[in-house]
Amino acid sequence: xxxxxxxxxxxxxxxxxxxxxxxxxxxxxxxxxxxxxxxxxxxxxxxxxxxxxxxxxxxxxxxxxxxxxxxxxxxxxxxxxxxxxxxxxxxxxxxxxxxxxxxxxxxxxxxxxxxxxxxxxxxxxxxxxxxxxxxxxxxxxxxxxxxxxxxxxxxxxxxxxxxxxxxxxxxxxxxxxxxxxxxxxxxxxxxxxxxxxxxxxxxxxxxxxxxxxxxxxxxxxxxxxxxxxxxxxxxxxxxxxxxxxxx
Amino acid sequence: xxxxxxxxxxxxxxxxxxxxxxxxxxxxxxxxxxxxxxxxxxxxxxxxxxxxxxxxxxxxxxxxxxxxxxxxxxxxxxxxxxxxxxxxxxxxxxxxxxxxxxxxxxxxxxxxxxxxxxxxxxxxxxxxxxxxxxxxxxxxxxxxxxxxxxxxxxxxxxxxxxxxxxxxxxxxxxxxxxxxxxxxxxxxxxxxxxxxxxxxxxxxxxxxxxxxxxxxxxxxxxxxxxxxxxxxxxxxxxxxxxxxxxxxxxxxxxxxxxxxxxxxxxxxxxxxxxxxxxxxxxxxxxxxxxxxxxxxxxxxxxxxxxxxxxxxxxxxxxxxxxxxxxxxxxxxxxxxxxxxxxxxxxxxxxxxxxxxxxxxxxxxxxxxxxxxxxxxxxxxxxxxxxxxxxxxxxxxxxxxxxxxxxxxxxxxxxxxxxxxxxxxxxxxxxxxxxxxxxxxxxxxxxxxxxxxxxxxxxxxxxxxxxxxxxxxxxxxxxxxxxxxxxxxxxxxxxxxxxxxxxxxxxxxxxxxxxxxxxxxxxxxxxxxxxxxxxxxxxxxxxxxxxxxxxxxxxxxxxxxxxxxxxxxxxxxxxxxxxxxxxxxxxxxxxxxxxxxxxxxxxxxxxxxxxxxxxxxxxxxxxxxxxxxxxxxxxxxxxxxxx
Ligand SMILES: Cc1cc2nc3c(=O)[nH]c(=O)nc-3n(C[C@H](O)[C@H](O)[C@H](O)COP(=O)(O)OP(=O)(O)OC[C@H]3O[C@@H](n4cnc5c(N)ncnc54)[C@H](O)[C@@H]3O)c2cc1C
Ligand code: SF4
Ligand code: FES
Numbered sequence: 001x002x003x004x005x006x007x008x009x010x011x012x013x014x015x016x017x018x019x020x021x022x023x024x025x026x027x028x029x030x031x032x033x034x035x036x037x038x039x040x041x042x043x044x045x046x047x048x049x050x051x052x053x054x055x056x057x058x059x060x061x062x063x064x065x066x067x068x069x070x071x072x073x074x075x076x077x078x079x080x081x082x083x084x085x086x087x088x089x090x091x092x093x094x095x096x097x098x099x100x101x102x103x104x105x106x107x108x109x110x111x112x113x114x115x116x117x118x119x120x121x122x123x124x125x126x127x128x129x130x131x132x133x134x135x136x137x138x139x140x141x142x143x144x145x146x147x148x149x150x151x152x153x154x155x156x157x158x159x160x161x162x163x164x165x166x167x168x169x170x171x172x173x174x175x176x177x178x179x180x181x182x183x184x185x186x187x188x189x190x191x192x193x194x195x196x197x198x199x200x201x202x203x204x205x206x207x208x209x210x211x212x213x214x215x216x217x218x219x220x221x222x223x224x225x226x227x228x229x230x231x232x233x234x235x236x237x238x239x240x241x242x243x244x245x246x247x
Numbered sequence: 248x249x250x251x252x253x254x255x256x257x258x259x260x261x262x263x264x265x266x267x268x269x270x271x272x273x274x275x276x277x278x279x280x281x282x283x284x285x286x287x288x289x290x291x292x293x294x295x296x297x298x299x300x301x302x303x304x305x306x307x308x309x310x311x312x313x314x315x316x317x318x319x320x321x322x323x324x325x326x327x328x329x330x331x332x333x334x335x336x337x338x339x340x341x342x343x344x345x346x347x348x349x350x351x352x353x354x355x356x357x358x359x360x361x362x363x364x365x366x367x368x369x370x371x372x373x374x375x376x377x378x379x380x381x382x383x384x385x386x387x388x389x390x391x392x393x394x395x396x397x398x399x400x401x402x403x404x405x406x407x408x409x410x411x412x413x414x415x416x417x418x419x420x421x422x423x424x425x426x427x428x429x430x431x432x433x434x435x436x437x438x439x440x441x442x443x444x445x446x447x448x449x450x451x452x453x454x455x456x457x458x459x460x461x462x463x464x465x466x467x468x469x470x471x472x473x474x475x476x477x478x479x480x481x482x483x484x485x486x487x488x489x490x491x492x493x494x495x496x497x498x499x500x501x502x503x504x505x506x507x508x509x510x511x512x513x514x515x516x517x518x519x520x521x522x523x524x525x526x527x528x529x530x531x532x533x534x535x536x537x538x539x540x541x542x543x544x545x546x547x548x549x550x551x552x553x554x555x556x557x558x559x560x561x562x563x564x565x566x567x568x569x570x571x572x573x574x575x576x577x578x579x580x581x582x583x584x585x586x587x588x589x590x591x592x593x594x595x596x597x598x599x600x601x602x603x604x605x606x607x608x609x610x611x612x613x614x615x616x617x618x619x620x621x622x623x624x625x626x627x628x629x630x631x632x633x634x635x636x637x638x639x640x641x642x643x644x645x646x647x648x649x650x651x652x653x654x655x656x657x658x659x660x661x662x663x664x665x666x667x668x669x670x671x672x673x674x675x676x677x678x679x680x681x682x683x684x685x686x687x688x689x690x691x692x693x694x695x696x697x698x699x700x701x702x703x704x705x706x707x708x709x710x711x712x713x714x715x716x717x718x719x720x721x722x723x724x725x726x727x728x729x730x731x732x733x734x735x736x737x738x739x740x741x742x743x744x745x746x747x748x749x750x751x752x753x754x755x756x757x758x759x760x761x762x763x764x765x766x767x768x769x770x771x772x773x774x775x776x777x778x779x780x781x782x783x784x785x786x787x788x789x790x791x792x793x794x795x796x797x798x799x800x801x802x803x804x805x806x807x808x809x810x811x812x813x814x815x816x817x818x819x820x821x822x823x824x825x826x827x828x829x830x831x832x833x834x835x836x837x838x839x840x841x842x843x844x845x846x847x848x849x850x851x852x853x854x855x856x857x858x859x860x861x862x863x864x865x866x867x868x869x870x871x872x873x874x875x876x877x878x879x880x881x882x883x884x885x886x887x888x889x
Binding site for chain 2: 013014030031032033034036037040041043044046047048050051052053055057058059060061062063064065066067083087089091112113116118119120122123126127128130131132133134135136137138139140141142143145146147148149152153155156159160162163186187190192193
């Protein structure tokens, strides 16, 4: 009763390997399976056949850790909007469909193996300034600084970025602007983020460039695939903060 | 069959200072030796895990000037399982003036834990809780706020005050990102060296002290040794022993189990929390279960058909043929009874054949009344994101038909035994967060795990570990001990890879999980536990002989990672069953069918079981050490929610 699918999966032994698409048949797939569960089924079979299972990153499987991510039929995280790969379910695919599965492709995200890529560049962008410097135990009472609800809500919206990297994978320039802007915007909107606001924007943008991410040309492909719907205007905010800081 | 265990010396000293409970933490802080700043740089600390506990600890220790190495198995410290926590974090701020206080939070936690937690630790947790909120706000954690600009709070199960701070449905994410950013700041400052995609596979104990770890680089497969003056385990809970749980896929017991094998006692392994509102299993390919926030029970009504085997669609079941069983059995609390009670009630109605959905393993959580009363818009505002998540997973629309929910394993109260300083029975090995057993007794209250993880990591450990490190550096390690640990790790890997079996690690894990769920899950009996203890060793033997792991040791090999973890789950499962069998009382999340009152509620046996069961590993079977629990402040009483 289940669906029968043809998968074309990117296989690459390691960073040095050139990699290739390999075709697999998967049969009797339940429409209630998640996309990753469908791959689990394939991998169980590959292991028993003595083959290397398809390596892919995942952990929470509920759309919050940001670990999963594949380009499915040419779209980062697949075609369903505001959805991570792990939240995608097979009922959105047709029986006998052919599905291509590839890793994020961007020079600053080198492939580690198969669908697994190295996103440590994101951590280094945060290291450059994506924080508020406040040693444990030194904080004033939480109510000493009221924050307008609209600001707190907007900061929260930007802060929901899960660091998955889909924005980079979708961008024709391989830009990490949406990711970087989300953090800059989150902290810029809060009073606690003000003291380091200028240095943060400057350092994070410079690190982003140093990692080799491309520039933003406002194509909007990033927001379109972003599972958390981080809006494009965060990038405008980042640019304003950066310009001000560079003056 | 290893139902046998022996009893060793009781644990008498927990290192908690004497005197009035409100002064104990102050006293301990003052009594702790200080390390002078110049020496801190010469002291090395390893922290395993970057969740709320490990992330906050590594950042704080780095800030204090220690040399820290931090490890996690994900590709970034930001992805630790803490990220998934939804509901909120408790703190005794009493911002609402609704009668909350440190004492009340302490009291609620001890009572909620069904009188199986240590009073001194819980009191300290309540004291420190207020600092956590200050710290998080200063870091820029965007908590929910009211129009006046102050922090909003909500109430949670097991409490009558509103003390839960939250950031929409993503409190864990926001708190973890705060800790992660603090950690990244220290990495940039050079005080913390980060090792992502590294899995700890053994603990190095030299001259009776924890001195380092053996880890596997999950990308290259290289086996590495890291030496330090102290080791902190913050590796999270072991709910995945059941295979299906709300935990992330990678959550494991390996770090704490290896430490247990090296001498750290494991306390109360059988205390597990089963969350009542999760999306039911939809098929045998199911890889994890998704939690639906407890807050849904504020407006949703739980019911099943009155008649067993009634498979009519909801619309054809008239009102008088529906059994709103929680409202019927617990008129005072209704749909808001604590987690363990709601979970067991769901199991009971399903056992009676009245469950709904595939396999009859589900109950309805119905919003029809709420939608009628408040309007669809209001319901959408409150629960929109949860309804959407439900729809995404099940393909069903909860606005027009009731949700189906079922209990699932969620949290483990048990863990490595620690004293008041959060030090295990191996000197120099500290354990924090869900990995230790400390504060929740036999049942954890909602929104208290985040509080504990951050209390441990930001405030408690950085003080207490200083007392230990003040006597360091601890000098050279015994090369033989290191080599022995390293060889053991390599042998295990080779064993797994050289098998030419015909079942995958996952298939064994599923079978083990099912067995644990059936025999050591929501309800345990002497008979079921004995069955489990018969079956686990057989299955484990078969696993080691017949598991098939493809690929090589020196590459990224996810099949190998999984198989290694399953191996440790088998051993832990056995200890859990032994613990559950020996504790013939019911308490909190541990329900022994033989120990219930006339109404079917959990019946504690304080006379015989008011102790922490700390198990020491022994080649001839585990050795039980009891830590007696004294309740000087909160009077022991039987919980009642009727
Ligand atoms: C779905 C869900 C919702 C929840 N909601 C709430 C809530 O609203 N409020 C609340 O208070 N609690 C909640 N909890 C519980 C709470 O989230 C956890 O108890 C808590 O986050 C655990 O934090 P931790 O730091 O101890 O461990 P974790 O966050 O689990 O981190 C473990 C760390 O250890 C690392 N690690 C593990 N094993 C190894 C190894 N062998 N080698 C190297 N590294 C290793 C991992 O990489 C990770 O970094 C929820 C839990 C779940 C599952
Ligand atoms: S901005 Fe969106 S797409 Fe980019 S990393 Fe964050 S969540 Fe992912
Ligand atoms: S696995 Fe965590 S977001 Fe997909």
